[in-house]
Amino acid sequence: MTHDQQGSGPARRAVLGAAAALGAGGAVFALPGTASATEAAANRGGHGSAKLPVPTVIGHRGSSGYRPEHTFGSYQYALDIGADVIEQDLVPTKDGHLVCRHEPEIGGTTDVSKHPEFASRKTTKTIDGTAMTGWFTEDFTLAELKTLRAVERLPGNRQRNTLYDGRWEIPTFEEVLQWAEEQGRKRGRPVWLHTETKHPTYFRKLGLGLEERLARLLRRYGRDRKNSPQFLESFESSSLQRLGSLGVAAPKIFLLSGLGSRPWDFVEAGDPRTVDDLITPAGLKWTARFAQGIGPTLTLIIPVDAAGKLGTPTTLVRDAHAAGLILHPYTMRNENTFLPADFRRGTDPNAYGDAFGAFKLYFEQGIDGIFSDNADTALLARQDFLKS
Numbered sequence: 001m002t003h004d005q006q007g008s009g010p011a012r013r014a015v016l017g018a019a020a021a022l023g024a025g026g027a028v029f030a031l032p033g034t035a036s037a038t039e040a041a042a043n044r045g046g047h048g049s050a051k052l053p054v055p056t057v058i059g060h061r062g063s064s065g066y067r068p069e070h071t072f073g074s075y076q077y078a079l080d081i082g083a084d085v086i087e088q089d090l091v092p093t094k095d096g097h098l099v100c101r102h103e104p105e106i107g108g109t110t111d112v113s114k115h116p117e118f119a120s121r122k123t124t125k126t127i128d129g130t131a132m133t134g135w136f137t138e139d140f141t142l143a144e145l146k147t148l149r150a151v152e153r154l155p156g157n158r159q160r161n162t163l164y165d166g167r168w169e170i171p172t173f174e175e176v177l178q179w180a181e182e183q184g185r186k187r188g189r190p191v192w193l194h195t196e197t198k199h200p201t202y203f204r205k206l207g208l209g210l211e212e213r214l215a216r217l218l219r220r221y222g223r224d225r226k227n228s229p230q231f232l233e234s235f236e237s238s239s240l241q242r243l244g245s246l247g248v249a250a251p252k253i254f255l256l257s258g259l260g261s262r263p264w265d266f267v268e269a270g271d272p273r274t275v276d277d278l279i280t281p282a283g284l285k286w287t288a289r290f291a292q293g294i295g296p297t298l299t300l301i302i303p304v305d306a307a308g309k310l311g312t313p314t315t316l317v318r319d320a321h322a323a324g325l326i327l328h329p330y331t332m333r334n335e336n337t338f339l340p341a342d343f344r345r346g347t348d349p350n351a352y353g354d355a356f357g358a359f360k361l362y363f364e365q366g367i368d369g370i371f372s373d374n375a376d377t378a379l380l381a382r383q384d385f386l387k388s
Contacts, residue, residue, distance in 0.1 A: 091103070
C-alpha cells in the first residue's frame, strides 16, 4: 500500500502534527480515508487505546536492545526512554505463578547452567512441534526460579548487554503489575502493558492453563476492562477467545507468523487454515469477532525476497483497517542483521544500520504501532514521520 492510499498531503501532516504535539498522553485523531480506521477500531471496541499516540511504540520485552530482556532493568529503561507500551511474555512455574520469559526454556536467558543443584533438570521437550533442550520454567517452583539471574539472550549480537548479566532476577507478572501501578502514580498517567500468553495449548495440557491465572491478576489490578491500559496478545486465537469468555474485555491482538505457518491451536484442533487464510478479508473479519487488532510479522506487510530485500507492500494494512482492526507488527531492531537488506550499512552484522529509513517505510504503510527493541529510535523515527 502506498502512502497516498493512507491519506497524504497538508491535511494528513496537520493532523499528525497535532497528535505529535500531544506526546505520550495524546489522543488518536481520525485521518482522511482508511487511516481513520485506527480510531474506528478503538471506538468499535470502546477500548482505551484511542488515548495512545499513533504509531504506538511498544517496548519489545522492555528495552531488549539495551538490557537483558524481561527484567525490571529492561522494563524500567523502556519506560524511562519513552516507550508508550511495555511488553511481557508469560509462562508458568511448576507451582502456578506467571513469570516473564520469552520462552519456557531458560538456558539462554538465565544463569541456570551455572547452578549445579539444577543440573539434573536439564531435559528435552517438544513444544508446539519443536524439540527444545534445556531447563524449563514449568519444572521449577517460583522460589527456585528466584535464585537465578537473567543474562543477555543474544550475546553474539549484543555483547554490551552482557555487562548486565546477573544483575536482575526473573520477574513475576504480578510484580510487573505492581511496578506499573507504582510508576503510573509517579508519572501521573497509566503505564500501558502488552502481555502475551506463550504456548497456551502446551501449558493447558500440563494443567497449567495461562488464561485463568492471567484473568485473576488482571481483575485484581483493574486491567480487565475494555478501557484498561492493557493489551493482550497471543499466537493462538483460542487463548484470546478464552480470555474473553472469562470476562476479560481488555483489547486483544492476534499475533501472526509468516506465510504458510499454522497457529498451534489450529494444528491441535485439526483446523487446516494457515496465516495465508487469516490475512484475507474473510480471515480478518473472523479475527474481528474476538480481537481488536492483529500483530503480524513485518514481512506480511512488506515481503522480502531471498536476498532479504523488500518487495511490494501487501494490502494487509488496508484490509485489516477495513475489518476494524488495528495493526501492531513486530519486530524492529537497529542492528544490520535484523534489518531488511535495503537498510543495512557496512559489513558488520552487529553494527547499526539505517533503522530510521526502515521505520519511515513501515510507518508510511499506515500501521498503528510497532514492537521495537530500541524504543528511543522508534520514537525519534515517529517524530520525523509526523513532521514529514
